[in-house]
Amino acid sequence: MLAKAAMTSGYGSQLDPLTLDSDEHSSECDTDSLTRKAPTVVSDFATSADTSASTFKRPRVEPAEFSVRAHGFKRPRQKPCVTASGTETPSFIPLSTFPEVEDANGVGDCFIVPSPPNPQIHSLTPQQRLVIDLVQKGKNVFYSGSGGTGKSLVLHHIVGILKDRFRDEHNDRLAQGSSCGCCACKVAITAPTGIAAIPIGGTTVHRATGIGIPRRRQDFNRMWNAPVKRRWRNMSVWIIDEISMVSAELLESLEQMIRRIRTPADLLPGVPFGGLQVIFSGDFFQLQPVLEKITHTSDDQFLNRGLAFEAPAWTRAKLTPVILQHVFRQSDGDFVDLLNGIRTGENPAALEEIAKRCSRPLPMEAGILPTVLYSKNADVDKYNHDRLRELPEQEVVLVAEEHIYTNEGLKKEEARNLALQQAQFNQLRDAEFWKLCTALKELSLKVGAQVMLVRNLTLTGKESDLVNGSRGVVVGWAFRDVILEECRAVLRSKQYPETPKEVEAQLMYDKLKATCFNLIPIVRFRNGREIYCVPERFSYEILNTGECVRWQVPLKLAWAITIHKCQGMSLDYVQVTLKDIFAEGQVYVALSRARSMEGLQVIGNPSRGDVRVSPKVMEFYRALTANEASSVCPLDFPDVPIVVPPEEILDRVKASHMVRTDASFEKFIPKSDPPISVTCYHCKKQGHAAFECRMRPIL
Numbered sequence: 001m002l003a004k005a006a007m008t009s010g011y012g013s014q015l016d017p018l019t020l021d022s023d024e025h026s027s028e029c030d031t032d033s034l035t036r037k038a039p040t041v042v043s044d045f046a047t048s049a050d051t052s053a054s055t056f057k058r059p060r061v062e063p064a065e066f067s068v069r070a071h072g073f074k075r076p077r078q079k080p081c082v083t084a085s086g087t088e089t090p091s092f093i094p095l096s097t098f099p100e101v102e103d104a105n106g107v108g109d110c111f112i113v114p115s116p117p118n119p120q121i122h123s124l125t126p127q128q129r130l131v132i133d134l135v136q137k138g139k140n141v142f143y144s145g146s147g148g149t150g151k152s153l154v155l156h157h158i159v160g161i162l163k164d165r166f167r168d169e170h171n172d173r174l175a176q177g178s179s180c181g182c183c184a185c186k187v188a189i190t191a192p193t194g195i196a197a198i199p200i201g202g203t204t205v206h207r208a209t210g211i212g213i214p215r216r217r218q219d220f221n222r223m224w225n226a227p228v229k230r231r232w233r234n235m236s237v238w239i240i241d242e243i244s245m246v247s248a249e250l251l252e253s254l255e256q257m258i259r260r261i262r263t264p265a266d267l268l269p270g271v272p273f274g275g276l277q278v279i280f281s282g283d284f285f286q287l288q289p290v291l292e293k294i295t296h297t298s299d300d301q302f303l304n305r306g307l308a309f310e311a312p313a314w315t316r317a318k319l320t321p322v323i324l325q326h327v328f329r330q331s332d333g334d335f336v337d338l339l340n341g342i343r344t345g346e347n348p349a350a351l352e353e354i355a356k357r358c359s360r361p362l363p364m365e366a367g368i369l370p371t372v373l374y375s376k377n378a379d380v381d382k383y384n385h386d387r388l389r390e391l392p393e394q395e396v397v398l399v400a401e402e403h404i405y406t407n408e409g410l411k412k413e414e415a416r417n418l419a420l421q422q423a424q425f426n427q428l429r430d431a432e433f434w435k436l437c438t439a440l441k442e443l444s445l446k447v448g449a450q451v452m453l454v455r456n457l458t459l460t461g462k463e464s465d466l467v468n469g470s471r472g473v474v475v476g477w478a479f480r481d482v483i484l485e486e487c488r489a490v491l492r493s494k495q496y497p498e499t500p501k502e503v504e505a506q507l508m509y510d511k512l513k514a515t516c517f518n519l520i521p522i523v524r525f526r527n528g529r530e531i532y533c534v535p536e537r538f539s540y541e542i543l544n545t546g547e548c549v550r551w552q553v554p555l556k557l558a559w560a561i562t563i564h565k566c567q568g569m570s571l572d573y574v575q576v577t578l579k580d581i582f583a584e585g586q587v588y589v590a591l592s593r594a595r596s597m598e599g600l601q602v603i604g605n606p607s608r609g610d611v612r613v614s615p616k617v618m619e620f621y622r623a624l625t626a627n628e629a630s631s632v633c634p635l636d637f638p639d640v641p642i643v644v645p646p647e648e649i650l651d652r653v654k655a656s657h658m659v660r661t662d663a664s665f666e667k668f669i670p671k672s673d674p675p676i677s678v679t680c681y682h683c684k685k686q687g688h689a690a691f692e693c694r695m696r697p698i699l
């Protein structure tokens, strides 16, 4: 029994026996608590077959009169796996047996690097190429541009190039000794939020640096934790996407810590970022970091203040800036100009103009309503919930199939081995992935539900026009058996080279056979295309530990989402509710998701006063484009107080020619040039020998 499946087994018990697949998975599905009548198969349902470009007929089942809460079933494997309680024996399924990780993230000891997009699909603009050239030359780069200029696309190319620069293969043994040269160990791909990190195959800045959610500046000392320290000493390149959401205080504190970790004590203060190549991508006109609420007034409190370019570390990094100019998301030049006027604050009246032109209700196209954007979570949840409830159809809850694969197998029946497996299992079980994965653990759908893809689909083995953010509507349900049979019929006459229809059938067949989902939603997209939306594999690997896998239908309800969640998305059919706007850049982020004015509706009578742009950001970009020094002064942050283990202090003390001044061995005075003011105390509170060491600001 697979471990994660065991964790969700409560849902695996509601499968209708009538819908069981005849293959080997079926026997594993419990059938005890389902109370429903047999669904009827309506074989000729496809009402929109005329508009569908699909190669498959879509026989539909009517889920009426039954309560379905099924599909995420325990999947049998050849080998048993450890449970949450550790009562079963763990399985060893080498990661190499799995297909390439599609949305893996760097966590734990290492980073998994995603495959780059096919470079032939897009020809890059000269500016996009320039960014890549600079990266290849080893420069520190900050590249920016308005929404839709291809920042994320360039990032994927950069990752591909770095993958070529460093070895592909991870060396476990060397990694222990801190010098594995594989790309995963050498490149930290990060973003400030999980939502932004997952699509680039990265991890959050907080997780990569091991700082968690810092409340006090002292919390940055978590970076001295041995594996984190080792990782950052070994790292060569640090990528931060959506840099606009990283605060100056965070960047400054991390830079200080990374520099100290990477610089031998006798060479302090060292070079910026300890010599790491840094690549920052983002648009400061978009969403900004959320300021911590001040709960108490302590000197040590971490407040997440300022924008990244206000950090002294930003100046020290000597970044080469590149501004991408060509907007790809929207093809209508007029719309691009209006959006840019709102983005930079130069033409706030553009908001009124867009609102006027886009105030009419959007027609329902192919049964699809536009996605509604709200600024607040509560509005979104309520809206989606209400809309789903209003639908008269039977609700079906698709429960994800989840698995944990630990790296450590049952090679030896040793207690140590089992303990390691348990530790790996615990780490995987607690991974952020389960919370942040874009595929939901439980997806409630009804016929008529407005949905959105949460991943790009490769239906015929190539990139399709159905991408993350594509809008659709659930038009029916199909039985797994029926789809499998259809696939078999197509594949029976398979020849080489395969036709797109055969590739599609094979991919669909494989995905269905890999899971136990017995009802598959049929979704019609805005372009009229109608598909079986079969489960996809979402995975997350922690190097040297194992892999978390979630199989789920790649959809989410899309009547509404928050503006913060939509940063980075392209939406083809969107209704923006401009009320309760509370952040700078929020109006621009909301409107610039739309691919065209035809697909945009604005609600709420906004006025030019609703356009809020930070004067600091305006000045920053003005100076950048004019190639002048910005008048925005770096903020002044006190240096991070360092609490390091004694051996670190002692190394530093020795290397900095510090002398002990008292017999109790608790206080040191440095004699170094440049002078570093260090005071070390025995840490009695923590009950072990640690020292607090205050260093003077190193600039």
Ligand SMILES: Nc1ncnc2c1ncn2[C@@H]1O[C@H](COP(=O)(O)OP(=O)(O)OP(=O)(O)O)[C@@H](O)[C@H]1O
Residues within 6 Å of the ligand: 122, 123, 124, 125, 128, 145, 146, 147, 148, 149, 150, 151, 152, 153, 154, 283, 328, 329, 567, 568, 569, 570
């Ligand atoms: N050189 C190019 N040729 C063709 N299409 C491109 C090119 N660069 C980007 N695009 C397309 O433009 C769209 C927007 O790109 P992307 O999401 O990378 O923009 P972005 O700058 O990251 O946007 P945002 O700031 O809103 O996150 C995508 O569909 C992408 O494929």
